[in-house]
Amino acid sequence: MKIPTISSDAPYSASQRAWLSGFFAGMHSQLLQSANTVVQTEARVVNILYGSQTGNAQSVANDAATAAKAHGLKPLVHSMDEITAAQLSVMATVLLITSTYGEGEMPDSVQMLWDEVAKLSETTWYTMHYAVFALGDTSYDLFCEAGKNWDNKLAELGALRLFDRVDCDVDYEEPAQAWLALVVPHISGTQQTAAVLDMSAPLEEKPQYHRKHPFPAALVVNRLLTAPHSSKETRHYEISIAGSGLHYEAGDALCVIPSNCPTLVTDIIAALACQGDEDEPVKGELMSLRDALSTHYEIKTPSKEFIEELAKRSGDQHLNGLVNATDKQALSDFLWGRDTLDLLRTYPICEFSAAEFLGLLKPLQHRAYSISSSSKVSPDTVHLTVASVRYHSGGRDHKGVCSTFLADLVTDSTKVKCFFLPNKVFRVPEDNTVPMIMVGPGTGIAPFRAFLQERQARQAIGKNWLFFGDRNADTDFIYQDELNAFKEQGVLTRLELAFSRDQEDKIYVQDKMREHGAELFAWLVEGGYFFVCGDAYRMAKDVDNALHQLIATHGNLSEQQALDYVNQLKKEKRYVRDVY
Ligand SMILES: Cc1cc2nc3c(=O)[nH]c(=O)nc-3n(C[C@H](O)[C@H](O)[C@H](O)COP(=O)(O)OP(=O)(O)OC[C@H]3O[C@@H](n4cnc5c(N)ncnc54)[C@H](O)[C@@H]3O)c2cc1C
Ligand SMILES: NC(=O)c1ccc[n+]([C@@H]2O[C@H](COP(=O)([O-])OP(=O)(O)OC[C@H]3O[C@@H](n4cnc5c(N)ncnc54)[C@H](OP(=O)(O)O)[C@@H]3O)[C@@H](O)[C@H]2O)c1
Ligand SMILES: Cc1cc2nc3c(=O)[nH]c(=O)nc-3n(C[C@H](O)[C@H](O)[C@H](O)COP(=O)(O)O)c2cc1C
Structure with a gap:
């Protein structure tokens, strides 16, 4: 058995490399100790569960499935919102791969299952054998918290941990491959190493352009959306993908790899x-x-x-x-x-x-941006709506790396290295007749501009309702002409505006939701979809609270019944969020 080595050219700091090497050495000795106790699982099924917001954990899960297949196992891959606690409890072998979001929180697709499992206190899950691969980012205080919580909870419920959890920083690919090279052969009972893994037939095809092989695109439009005298700067970008063979869907994000100022x-x-x-x-x-x-x-x-x-x-x-x-x-x-x-x-x-x-530095990471165009209208360009991060602190002007790379540094001769981040959940419903409610203050409007274009191109007859807001109407009402045109053309059925700084007391999108709570609830009852995009830390939480409250009020429901109602919306993928 070969212990994976962390190559010296991998972009880890010395301390990270030492930690990873130590970790894999430890895992190897654990493997030797437990080699005689490998559990032969029912029909050699391995359940690969993933919780992912932007696709990284899902991509590790797909690699896990490919590796499992190569070892004669039968991989069953589930997003964690597709299973219940009862289904989980009878799984014999589980590889659980999850990222962490918000401030040490579960990804949206994991929260409901977690809420169910966290409440359990039995210790009878001893037929389950599991290993957790946690994705996170060490720049957050609660590093890999979601993975840690799952790992602890499964052990508390009596399940047997096959391997110590791996907590993985932003460069997850190499540790993930090393983890799979140990965990999968161990489960299959075959002692093959990564070198003999047949990864040639991945279950899901890898995209042509990705993080390690981005597409060099031309930036063809860089336009200020906010007024020059606004207190903030939001810009509209158009990035050419002509000739690349690339395709995107409204709801996807584009990742940009910047260079520093x-x-x-x-x-x-x-x-x-x-x-x-x-x-x-x-x-x-x-x-x-x-x-x-x-x-x-x-x-x-x-x-x-x-x-x-x-x-x-x-x-x-x-x-x-x-x-x-x-x-x-x-x-x-x-x-x-x-x-x-x-x-x-x-x-x-x-x-x-x-x-x-x-x-002592971390590798420079890409930044994701929700796409603000529909490929039905702009097949050769991807539109982005980006707030430039600029602030003065400690006597110096500070600039956000990627937002100001796009704003200030890209010239006609510079290419923007980018790749798509598909979001299969955050999509315009296939059914063109169902209502859509979209809540997107600030740059949160981005995917909803794309959604409205998409609905118009499809000649969808479903009603559309947008809640938008920003600081001041006269300077920050971005895409005002387009939104008015959508209204005149009957694409945008309702537009609610919340400009927070135009009056003494703040008015936010959730205030507008409450104000129109009865109609909003009626749209949900008609089968409406509820989408939220923008700030995860304050706005999305407050909007979520407002949604619960208005459902309770206008549905005449108790707090618990309103929660069940919202959970049902989530299960049906009718309440989905793209928040950051
Ligand atoms: C799925 C997804 C979709 C996204 N979509 C969009 C989008 O459509 N549009 C968009 O604009 N962004 C979007 N973002 C956010 C985007 O990815 C970047 O985080 C954002 O552009 C900032 O990156 P930056 O490199 O410019 O700033 P960074 O170099 O990353 O700096 C940001 C950091 O600067 C510090 N900072 C910021 N403001 C202040 C201040 N006033 N005072 C002190 N410190 C401050 C904070 O520490 C902050 O974390 C999205 C993110 C995700 C994950
Ligand atoms: N996680 C992150 O790092 C993160 C998250 C979101 C945005 N950003 C970055 O911040 C920059 C600006 O973002 P943005 O234009 O999307 O948004 P923004 O400027 O922060 O806010 C847009 C509007 O939302 C209002 N708002 C503030 N708190 C709210 C709440 N609790 N509920 C509802 N609305 C609230 C703001 O009001 P007031 O300002 O008047 O209170 C403003 O009117 C961008 O660079 C973006 O990428 C970063
Ligand atoms: C808005 C946001 C919040 C995040 N919060 C955390 C966090 O609290 N702790 C952490 O370890 N990682 C955090 N991360 C990092 C993600 O877990 C990490 O990028 C991971 O690779 C994402 O995997 P996914 O694409 O499968 O969701 C956060 C990332 C974003 C964009």
């Missing part, structure tokens, strides 16, 4: 007292420090490793107190508005060589 790169090189031309090994090849910082590493948002190292090297009491506190809120508050450069400048006593510094 050259001024920030120069300032960081100066803060490190380097020149920028130092040769550094990155992914197995030598490149200059400047190039590495420009295109390979996240240099704006400080990594946990960097902050911890800074605390250690500086010996600063305040910073050490924040880093070591159990409650991370004070550290989050301290970091709000401070980027990596601010921290380097705050603790000049800490000197880093170029290699040390790079070793």
